[in-house]
Amino acid sequence: MDYLYDGTFEGLLTCIYYHYKKEKATGIFEVKSYQQSLINDFERIETDANKAKIVSNAIVNKISREAYVHIYYCYLSSNEQKEIIILDFLIFAFKYGNNTMNFYSHEKVLPINEISLKVSREVHKFLGILRFSDIEGILYAKFSPDHDILVLLIEHFADRYKYEKFMIHDQRRNKAIIYDNDLWQMIDVDVINELEYSQNEKLIQDLWKQYFTNMAIKERKNTNLQFQFVPARYRKNMTEFH
Amino acid sequence: MDDNIFEKLKILSDAAKYDVSCVSSGVDRKNNTVGSIGNAAACGICHTWSADGRCISLLKILLTNDCIYDCKYCMNRVTNPTNRATFTPEEVAELTIQFYRRNYIEGLFLSSAVEKSPDYTMENLYRVLYLLRYKYNFWGYVHVKGIPGASNDLIQKTGMLADRMSVNIELPTRESLSLLAPQKKVENLLKPMALINHEISRTIDDKKHFSNTPRFVPGGQSTQMIIGATPDNDKTILNLSQNLYDRFNMKRVFFSAYIPVISAPNLPAISTMPPMLREHRLYQADWLMRFYYFKSEELFTETEPNLDLEFDPKMMFALRNMDKFPIEINKASYEELLRIPGLGVTSAQRIIRERKNAELSYDSLRKMRTVLKRAKYFITVKGKYYGNINFDPDRIKDEVRQQEIQKQISIFDLV
Numbered sequence: 001m002d003y004l005y006d007g008t009f010e011g012l013l014t015c016i017y018y019h020y021k022k023e024k025a026t027g028i029f030e031v032k033s034y035q036q037s038l039i040n041d042f043e044r045i046e047t048d049a050n051k052a053k054i055v056s057n058a059i060v061n062k063i064s065r066e067a068y069v070h071i072y073y074c075y076l077s078s079n080e081q082k083e084i085i086i087l088d089f090l091i092f093a094f095k096y097g098n099n100t101m102n103f104y105s106h107e108k109v110l111p112i113n114e115i116s117l118k119v120s121r122e123v124h125k126f127l128g129i130l131r132f133s134d135i136e137g138i139l140y141a142k143f144s145p146d147h148d149i150l151v152l153l154i155e156h157f158a159d160r161y162k163y164e165k166f167m168i169h170d171q172r173r174n175k176a177i178i179y180d181n182d183l184w185q186m187i188d189v190d191v192i193n194e195l196e197y198s199q200n201e202k203l204i205q206d207l208w209k210q211y212f213t214n215m216a217i218k219e220r221k222n223t224n225l226q227f228q229f230v231p232a233r234y235r236k237n238m239t240e241f242h
Numbered sequence: 243m244d245d246n247i248f249e250k251l252k253i254l255s256d257a258a259k260y261d262v263s264c265v266s267s268g269v270d271r272k273n274n275t276v277g278s279i280g281n282a283a284a285c286g287i288c289h290t291w292s293a294d295g296r297c298i299s300l301l302k303i304l305l306t307n308d309c310i311y312d313c314k315y316c317m318n319r320v321t322n323p324t325n326r327a328t329f330t331p332e333e334v335a336e337l338t339i340q341f342y343r344r345n346y347i348e349g350l351f352l353s354s355a356v357e358k359s360p361d362y363t364m365e366n367l368y369r370v371l372y373l374l375r376y377k378y379n380f381w382g383y384v385h386v387k388g389i390p391g392a393s394n395d396l397i398q399k400t401g402m403l404a405d406r407m408s409v410n411i412e413l414p415t416r417e418s419l420s421l422l423a424p425q426k427k428v429e430n431l432l433k434p435m436a437l438i439n440h441e442i443s444r445t446i447d448d449k450k451h452f453s454n455t456p457r458f459v460p461g462g463q464s465t466q467m468i469i470g471a472t473p474d475n476d477k478t479i480l481n482l483s484q485n486l487y488d489r490f491n492m493k494r495v496f497f498s499a500y501i502p503v504i505s506a507p508n509l510p511a512i513s514t515m516p517p518m519l520r521e522h523r524l525y526q527a528d529w530l531m532r533f534y535y536f537k538s539e540e541l542f543t544e545t546e547p548n549l550d551l552e553f554d555p556k557m558m559f560a561l562r563n564m565d566k567f568p569i570e571i572n573k574a575s576y577e578e579l580l581r582i583p584g585l586g587v588t589s590a591q592r593i594i595r596e597r598k599n600a601e602l603s604y605d606s607l608r609k610m611r612t613v614l615k616r617a618k619y620f621i622t623v624k625g626k627y628y629g630n631i632n633f634d635p636d637r638i639k640d641e642v643r644q645q646e647i648q649k650q651i652s653i654f655d656l657v
Contacts, residue, residue, distance in 0.1 A: 099599065101595075102595050102596055102598055102599050103596065103599055104592050104595060104596045104610055105592075105596060105606045105609035105610045110609060124285070124287075127283070127287050128287045128288050128289040128290070128299075128345075128348075129289065129290060130345050131344060131345055131346070132343065132344045132345050133344060134343065134344070139343060139344070141345070156281075156283070159272055159273045159281050160273065160279070160280060160281050160382075161279065161343070162273045162278075162279075163276075163277055163278070163279065164279070164343070204340045204341070204344065205344075206248075207247065207248065207251060207337070207341075208341060208344070208346050210248060210251065210252065211251055211255055211301070212290065212292060213292075213293075214252055214255055214256060214259070215255060215259050215292045215296075215298055215302070216292035216293035216294045216296075217259060217260070217294050217296075217501065218294075219501050219515070219516055220294040220295075220296070220499075220501075220516065220518060221293055221294055222293075222294055222295040223293055223295075224295075225291075225294075225295025226291045226292070226293055226294075226295045229288075229291040229295065229297070230290065230291050238290065239344070239346070240290055240346075
């Protein structure tokens with residue numbers, strides 16, 4: 001049976017629940033990207049928070065919190081096979097319990113480790129390279145990450161800019177987090193038109209650009225190395241590269 | 243901020259950019275003061291990379307480049323006719339906050355030329371930090387220079403506001419120092435280091451009894467020296483860093499390849515290229531000392547007081563100590579694993595973890611993404627040697643050279 005879920009993490013965990021309690025899954029797919037196959041039947045699964053909770057508790061208690069985090073990060077990745085990778089991992093992991101993560105290079109465990117590592121690397125990178133501009137007192141940042149990492153950034157920035165209002169906008173996924181006064185929420189956002197920067201904002205941006213250009217020691221020029229650290233696709237939204 | 247802020251920022255960041263440290267790590271602080279901005283992440287965060295491939299994490303500036311000293315290697319020396327500028331404390335605070343709000347930087351690295359006297363300069367640095375912390379409520383990362391010769395009292399109260407403090411050792415030997423920076427005395431450089439170290443341990447001790455005691459430079463102290471301006475060899479340099487780590491609990495000792503900015507009789511000619519590969523090798527060796535349980539003396543022999551420029555220091559060590567190899571992956575201790583060329587901390591940890599379950603095969607090493615390019619010549623897996631050539635240093639060198647020719651690694655693009 002192919003199980004289809006709504007794209008949420010709870011939805012995915014609900015499908016895992018049905019895999020164990022009802023009928024084995026041949027695959028798990030997001031509804032909107034599902035291509036019906038000739039061989040397998042499919043069923044659309046309603047997300048059920050209680051069933052999801054049962055699965056997440058089982059992961060934490062019977063495997064480990066470390067495994068749970070890896071699964072969640074893997075879910076946030078843009079890997080097209082992520083659901084089946086997670087399912088295969090869990091089938092293996094419920095057998096080996098809290099020893100599972102010691103099988104680092106096992107074929108059922110390695111993909112989870114590698115995908116999760118990619119996601120956490122991207123999170124760490126964006127903690128640094130996300131750029132805000134001050135639009136009438138509100139800090140606004142836009143970016144297009146490879147993976148769906150918006151939710152993993154909020155804790156850091158909510159602490160860093162605790163007494164500011166800010167918005168982080170994922171342009172690829174048309175959603176944003178808005179934060180004000182210790183509260184944040186995820187909202188859907190369509191296109192935001194090119195913003196008009198104030199005189200002061202332009203001044204600060206120019207100071208930063210000048211500082212950035214000036215910091216490079218010309219005797220040590222090494223743009224290949226620079227490209228390794230800041231790939232071209234990330235530069236689009238970085239003030240200093242314009 | 244007025245228009246000449248551009249000019250000031252240009253002059254005063256120009257003068258600071260040769261300072262290598264850009265580290266923002268080592269302090270984990272949540273934003274817990276009402277109305278304040280900023281936190282500090284223990285892992286450190288790089289915000290961008292400039293065209294030389296170096297990371298930018300902090301706003302790195304001098305408060306002033308007006309200097310009373312005449313150090314031969316420095317472009318701010320009093321006898322050099324260069325443009326002079328001085329920031330007001332408000333300008334520094336305003337720049338830091340505005341850059342920080344836009345997530346350009348993780349904090350401030352504030353240094354200064356010695357204007358009028360060490361005490362006068364240190365006092366000014368203290369003022370900036372005080373303003374930043376208490377008027378602008380900034381609790382991001384701050385690294386400040388300790389000025390040799392300033393009074394204990396000033397260094398002490400500045401350190402209470404900073405995350406890291408550093409005093410530059412400048413050059414590797416007493417002779418080099420007296421040749422190029424005759425007004426600086428080794429004793430004057432070591433004194434504030436000892437004081438900083440003492441204050442750090444004192445506040446850590448106090449904290450055991452009084453949990454509210456503020457920490458003195460919680461990110462520790464660091465220092466740096468110039469490489470290649472004087473004929474000192476790598477052995478001298480690394481023995482000195484080992485000493486600094488041991489005596490003052492340094493978090494980091496930085497090396498800075500000398501870039502000829504001025505010509506002077508005792509200095510390399512202006513056209514000399516900075517010894518960047520050598521600097522890179524020194525950092526690799528420094529890494530071995532800090533994370534791989536190597537001692538500096540192990541890296542050198544009577545006849546070889548310098549690191550090998552062609553091979554990285556761990557490879558060099560292995561080639562000179564073939565009797566300690568090959569190492570069996572399934573039996574070696576963590577410390578032994580770390581001695582294998584090409585094998586890092588992550589790989590060693592993965593090996594230890596995974597072999598609890600079953601003996602490792604060569605293939606599982608590959609799946610773990612262990613870099614085997616060099617390692618394969620120095621290991622056995624389940625007793626089998628995978629180097630495919632005789633276990634002989636010259637043969638191994640030849641093989642590795644062949645690989646290099648096929649795939650030039652990026653560091654050689656530097657030279």
